[in-house]
Amino acid sequence: MKRIICLLFLVFLFLFPLAFFASAQQGAVSTEKVVIRVLSYTSEPTKTVQEEIFAEYDKANENIELQVDRVPFNELYRKIAISVASESPYDVIYVDGPLTKNYAYNNIIIPLNEYFTEEELSDFLPASINEGSFNGNIYSIPERQSATAIIYNKKYLEEAGITPPSKLEDAWTMNEFLEVLKQVTQRDENGRVTRWGLTQMSKYRVYSDYSFIRSNGSDENHPTFLGISPDGSTVSGYLDHPDTIEALKFWQDLHQVYKVIPTQQSPSMFENGLSVFYQAAGTSVGKLNKEYPDIEWGIMPQPYFKTPIVHTGSFHWGVSAKSKYKNQAVDFVKYITNPENATKLHLAVQQIPARRSVLDNVKTYESYPMKVYKESMKEWGEPRTQTVAFREYEDIMLKMLKDIILGANVEERVVLTVKDINAVLSKY
Amino acid sequence: MLIRKVSLWILIIIMMIICVAPFAWIMGASFKSEEEIFSSLYSISVYTFIPKVFTLDNFVQIFKVINFGKSILNSLIVAVSVTVSVLFVSSLAAYSFARISFPGRDFIFSLLIATLFIPFEVSMLPMYLVSKSLHLYNSYLAMIIPWIGQPFGIFLLRQFFLNIPRSLEDAAKIDGCSTLGIYWHVILPNSKPPMITLGLIQFLWSWNSFYWPMIIMEDPSKQVIQVALASLMDPEYLRWGWLFAAVTVSCSPVIIIFFILQKYYVKGIALTGMKA
Amino acid sequence: MRKPILRKNKILIAYLLIIPAASLIFIFKIVPIFISFRYSFYNYNILLPMDKEIIGFANYLNAFSDPVFYNSLKVTFLFTVLKIIFQIIPCFFIALLLTKKIKGIGLLRSAILIPTVTSLVVVSIIWNFMYNPHNGLFNLLLTSIKLSSQPFLTSPKQALFSLLGMMIWKDTGFITILFLAGLQEIPDVFREAAIIDGANKFQMLFRVTIPLLKRTTLFVVMITTIWSFQVFTPIYISTKGGPMFSTNTLVYYIFERGFIYMDMGYAMSLSVILFFIIFGIGLIQRRFIRADFEY
Numbered sequence: 001m002k003r004i005i006c007l008l009f010l011v012f013l014f015l016f017p018l019a020f021f022a023s024a025q026q027g028a029v030s031t032e033k034v035v036i037r038v039l040s041y042t043s044e045p046t047k048t049v050q051e052e053i054f055a056e057y058d059k060a061n062e063n064i065e066l067q068v069d070r071v072p073f074n075e076l077y078r079k080i081a082i083s084v085a086s087e088s089p090y091d092v093i094y095v096d097g098p099l100t101k102n103y104a105y106n107n108i109i110i111p112l113n114e115y116f117t118e119e120e121l122s123d124f125l126p127a128s129i130n131e132g133s134f135n136g137n138i139y140s141i142p143e144r145q146s147a148t149a150i151i152y153n154k155k156y157l158e159e160a161g162i163t164p165p166s167k168l169e170d171a172w173t174m175n176e177f178l179e180v181l182k183q184v185t186q187r188d189e190n191g192r193v194t195r196w197g198l199t200q201m202s203k204y205r206v207y208s209d210y211s212f213i214r215s216n217g218s219d220e221n222h223p224t225f226l227g228i229s230p231d232g233s234t235v236s237g238y239l240d241h242p243d244t245i246e247a248l249k250f251w252q253d254l255h256q257v258y259k260v261i262p263t264q265q266s267p268s269m270f271e272n273g274l275s276v277f278y279q280a281a282g283t284s285v286g287k288l289n290k291e292y293p294d295i296e297w298g299i300m301p302q303p304y305f306k307t308p309i310v311h312t313g314s315f316h317w318g319v320s321a322k323s324k325y326k327n328q329a330v331d332f333v334k335y336i337t338n339p340e341n342a343t344k345l346h347l348a349v350q351q352i353p354a355r356r357s358v359l360d361n362v363k364t365y366e367s368y369p370m371k372v373y374k375e376s377m378k379e380w381g382e383p384r385t386q387t388v389a390f391r392e393y394e395d396i397m398l399k400m401l402k403d404i405i406l407g408a409n410v411e412e413r414v415v416l417t418v419k420d421i422n423a424v425l426s427k428y
Numbered sequence: 429m430l431i432r433k434v435s436l437w438i439l440i441i442i443m444m445i446i447c448v449a450p451f452a453w454i455m456g457a458s459f460k461s462e463e464e465i466f467s468s469l470y471s472i473s474v475y476t477f478i479p480k481v482f483t484l485d486n487f488v489q490i491f492k493v494i495n496f497g498k499s500i501l502n503s504l505i506v507a508v509s510v511t512v513s514v515l516f517v518s519s520l521a522a523y524s525f526a527r528i529s530f531p532g533r534d535f536i537f538s539l540l541i542a543t544l545f546i547p548f549e550v551s552m553l554p555m556y557l558v559s560k561s562l563h564l565y566n567s568y569l570a571m572i573i574p575w576i577g578q579p580f581g582i583f584l585l586r587q588f589f590l591n592i593p594r595s596l597e598d599a600a601k602i603d604g605c606s607t608l609g610i611y612w613h614v615i616l617p618n619s620k621p622p623m624i625t626l627g628l629i630q631f632l633w634s635w636n637s638f639y640w641p642m643i644i645m646e647d648p649s650k651q652v653i654q655v656a657l658a659s660l661m662d663p664e665y666l667r668w669g670w671l672f673a674a675v676t677v678s679c680s681p682v683i684i685i686f687f688i689l690q691k692y693y694v695k696g697i698a699l700t701g702m703k704a
Numbered sequence: 705m706r707k708p709i710l711r712k713n714k715i716l717i718a719y720l721l722i723i724p725a726a727s728l729i730f731i732f733k734i735v736p737i738f739i740s741f742r743y744s745f746y747n748y749n750i751l752l753p754m755d756k757e758i759i760g761f762a763n764y765l766n767a768f769s770d771p772v773f774y775n776s777l778k779v780t781f782l783f784t785v786l787k788i789i790f791q792i793i794p795c796f797f798i799a800l801l802l803t804k805k806i807k808g809i810g811l812l813r814s815a816i817l818i819p820t821v822t823s824l825v826v827v828s829i830i831w832n833f834m835y836n837p838h839n840g841l842f843n844l845l846l847t848s849i850k851l852s853s854q855p856f857l858t859s860p861k862q863a864l865f866s867l868l869g870m871m872i873w874k875d876t877g878f879i880t881i882l883f884l885a886g887l888q889e890i891p892d893v894f895r896e897a898a899i900i901d902g903a904n905k906f907q908m909l910f911r912v913t914i915p916l917l918k919r920t921t922l923f924v925v926m927i928t929t930i931w932s933f934q935v936f937t938p939i940y941i942s943t944k945g946g947p948m949f950s951t952n953t954l955v956y957y958i959f960e961r962g963f964i965y966m967d968m969g970y971a972m973s974l975s976v977i978l979f980f981i982i983f984g985i986g987l988i989q990r991r992f993i994r995a996d997f998e999y
Contacts, residue, residue: 272466
């Protein structure tokens with residue numbers, strides 16, 4: 001009996017080294033093919049289209065094998081950080097545009113100037129190139145662009161007898177918008193809102209909420225409009241400017257005093273008829289077309305206080321600094337962002353293409369309502385705060401916007417935020 | 429007397445409702461269509477819990493679109509492997525601590541138990557770095573091996589082994605049984621209840637684990653169920669119906685297993701409370 | 705003559721038996737602690753691992769002058785103390801209830817354990833929806849009886865208590881069973897003696913039962929403390945430390961510093977501090993248990 005126990009025990013002890021070998025084998029790369037590891041995200045409809053495009057590349061290139069990992073959008077940054085920290089990074093990374101500078105600074109992605117000609121780069125929109133650049137070098141190649149506009153429920157507005165503007169020059173001011181919102185928000189006998197005025201594609205974020213705030217700058221050089229000093233070293237005098245505070249208070253009132261915007265959203269509120277207006281980028285249109293064809297909607301330009309502005313920027317692709325197959329990785333990036341695939345992506349996702357040639361060729365923006373998106377981007381489009389510290393910046397801003405929307409004292413909260421942001425900025 | 433009994437029962441029923449209602453709400457909602465979920469949010473009625481129109485669509489979708497079935501399989505693989513290994517490894521160690529006196533025994537035991545005090549979230553990154561340097565990464569083994577050393581298991585089994593009557597062992601010794609023989613012939617056969625208990629607790633713990641699989645497993649096809657659930661909260665494509673269906677699917681087996689093996693689970697908790 | 709060899713053999717076997725478990729625990733639980741001690745003295749940006757540099761006690765000095773750190777201590781302690789009070793008292797009485805021989809009482813026992821066996825991810829998601837300030841189940845119930853909707857997780861005043869409610873609900877099963885086991889361990893002899901002495905229900909409760917549960921109660925307090933210090937998943941899923949830092953527990957703050965702000969050195973120093981706090985509390989509580997003796 002003892003023998004058997006001993007034997008079992010020894011077998012078990014040996015299992016450990018075997019296990020290590022096994023797991024090492026699992027990670028082993030077949031020597032014939034070059035393996036390109038790609039990191040992207042899980043959101044649809046992007047995921048499906050990307051998978052199609054990737055599959056074609058895989059087929060067309062026999063000596064390349066693609067290994068694609070996907071994570072939810074919120075996890076993307078941390079995933080990249082973890083993989084870098086442990087020396088087994090990806091070759092090709094999906095980069096949220098404004099984070100390019102952060103990745104570049106941290107040597108996560110490489111400059112791509114030597115792989116692209118002037119001509120190749122000139123097809124991309126200048127705003128996109130700017131977003132994907134750092135210190136004069138291009139680091140990430142744009143997959144698409146974006147802008148926000150307000151989608152509205154035609155039926156509800158007809159019922160209320162309201163005609164929203166369809167052209168940029170007729171866009172409402174925030175005060176006019178407030179009046180409309182007050183009119184269309186409906187409540188039941190208990191005082192609970194049954195139909196909200198405005199919901200948003202994303203909430204508390206710089207992309208969605210902060211563009212409203214910035215519009216309170218009297219012109220494009222006003223501190224409120226800029227949001228950060230031109231040299232990127234401080235937000236004092238910008239974020240805490242009286243006009244910014246005024247706008248933040250107005251935004252807070254929309255949630256707390258007039259209660260026309262919900263402080264917390266449920267998914268797909270607009271699509272389910274629970275709101276009248278919906279601030280969204282192109283992807284939401286794609287979603288509406290595909291899944292909620294029964295809703296009649298229109299698009300109007302985003303309202304503003306004094307100076308019209310919408311935020312732009314979308315996803316880019318970068319090549320990892322630690323990649324062993326940089327040439328192949330760049331080749332892959334070139335393929336997935338080429339005009340043909342950019343068109344494919346656009347048609348599926350309904351987001352503004354980053355390539356001029358595609359933008360001019362697609363019929364999507366030829367007429368109303370989609371025209372509003374293109375025009376908004378062209379006339380009013382501003383990138384989000386360009387800073388190396390964007391990751392931390394966005395997180396601090398998110399907390400501030402959320403706290404303000406939930407009723408915090410605006411001046412005090414802004415003071416705290418300015419302190420935090422400046423501390424982060426000084427690190428770089 | 430009757431009034432007392434009735435009011436007691438009312439209290440009991442209220443408590444049971446409080447415990448079960450949230451699950452009932454979510455499970456009921458998982459059988460509703462997306463539109464009905466929203467429309468039922470405005471007034472309390474029996475339809476808050478029961479669908480007007482019963483639909484399996486949410487369940488179908490999560491298995492089709494996000495391959496939820498694979499997540500379930502992955503969780504099973506990980507949970508079963510960890511559980512079996514923990515039972516084996518912990519029982520060996522627990523036996524040694526309980527029945528053999530060797531130098532450093534109490535010190536080593538206290539040291540191992542002290543590790544229970546460390547919040548996982550705190551040791552996560554260094555643990556990750558250690559794991560990677562051992563090439564345990566992005567594989568099922570990576571999700572399994574770090575958890576086989578389970579101090580709670582050693583603690584639980586040691587408690588139990590200490591209480592096995594020495595007379596059984598003495599009888600075996602007289603019959604010429606060796607140390608290991610005692611383990612095999614005496615301790616183990618008499619330990620079915622705590623083994624089942626530990627197995628159950630460990631299985632549930634592994635099934636419910638979230639943070640470690642999320643950071644160590646990058647391949648979504650090998651990802652476990654809790655992580656798949658969390659990713660459904662992705663605001664860009666969140667659908668309540670799917671989320672509710674996924675929640676229902678992930679906690680139903682747990683609840684069913686629990687009902688079957690209730691007795692053992694309760695014993696396990698009780699044993700934790702017994703300090704030698 | 706045989707004895708020494710056998711004894712050596714036995715000791716060898718003893719070590720062999722504990723090696724698999726001990727080595728795994730050592731590698732994956734003990735070594736990481738040392739690593740975090742080490743890196744707490746570094747300025748470690750995990751995106752630039754090559755650039756890490758030793759900065760001595762700077763991280764610790766920063767921690768001690770960091771108002772958010774003190775806030776997180778406050779939040780964590782507040783949560784822990786409240787959890788102990790509001791968990792133990794109801795669970796004790798439910799356990800008492802469970803000892804009564806009422807038919808079907810087992811159903812209650814099963815019911816309270818269901819939240820315990822469910823994953824924290826699932827529970828957090830469900831309660832997040834129930835607490836929804838506009839459409840959640842709770843507000844639905846409140847408005848249907850003509851009370852006003854509550855902000856719950858969206859209010860700095862209510863958020864921590866909302867999380868507390870959820871965690872108490874989840875842990876009730878476990879804690880109640882602990883009390884139940886403790887109650888069942890008390891030999892009937894004591895109760896019988898008390899009855900003979902003419903004790904009534906209240907006296908029985910306060911002078912016999914509760915004192916005899918001291919050991920169990922202390923154990924419950926210890927476990928609740930440790931668990932409360934570890935609260936993370938619900939905060940990660942619903943409030944992310946807000947609103948207004950009201951749910952910014954120490955563990956969540958550590959996670960945020962390390963993984964969102966990439967300041968791993970600082971995060972490690974905070975976790976070292978946390979480790980000592982828990983260790984200290986654990987030691988104090990152990991003293992109480994040791995000081996108690998068998999009845």
